[in-house]
Amino acid sequence: MDMTSPPAAAADCLGVSEVLGRIGDKWTVQVVVALHDRPRRFNDLKREIAGISQQMLTRTLKLLERDGMLERTVHPSAPPQVEYALSSLGRSLSQPLMQLAEWAIAHRDAVHESRVRYDASQLRAR
Amino acid sequence: MDMTSPPAAAADCLGVSEVLGRIGDKWTVQVVVALHDRPRRFNDLKREIAGISQQMLTRTLKLLERDGMLERTVHPSAPPQVEYALSSLGRSLSQPLMQLAEWAIAHRDAVHESRVRYDASQLRAR
DNA sequence: CGGGATCCAGTAGGATACTG
């Protein structure tokens, strides 16, 4: 899917939806945000992120590591200690992520009201 | 943007992944971008967005309309004409979207190389 | 032209048990 040399931002909309499709899953962003302040260990993250299973935490961490968004450090000891920390690439992502967060906060009510209106109008139409 | 007081945005990380989960699907962003310049009609969009089926275009447009991101105008005529245009809410979203687009462009190579490295190391480990 | 109604495959995500 490697296009030619990227022209402008708007023309590269495919790249955007690629990124969004990648980080738009259920847990990735929550993990990134949880690691924003400081590195954390596995079960530390598991406790921090309400509702995530070991399975999904493992998968999400692996994908983020694969993309170079975080670094995994194993401290050989018993019991084993594994620390996850955002890489500089991972931190650079949280910048535009926060922009989106502010948009979400600013317009969440508008979206919610629109949905209520739309659903009501759909009911009347039946 | 004001990010001096951190908890406001950071604490609302759930809202972010909600938004990302919503627009992080396969087509939503591409539709928004396709409507960024000017309003378009159904089959116009279908031609513009390579690979989308009527089904998915219909679904995507409906969800965007439900969220108040676009306005649907029916011109009664034969054959019927339906025009889709971004609402101000929809246009406001493309702002943070472009931030993300620039991040994608700036770091796409880094991500790709990281994946290649990671996959190679996984092969060696087996 | 602009959809609606179906059917179907693939994958994301969840629960649980087990391991080094």
Next chain:
DNA sequence: CAGTATCCTACTGGATCCCG
């Protein structure tokens, strides 16, 4: 503690046919 291995369900997305 930090995972791996299974199994299962639900939802996303695609193809097709039909209708006003």
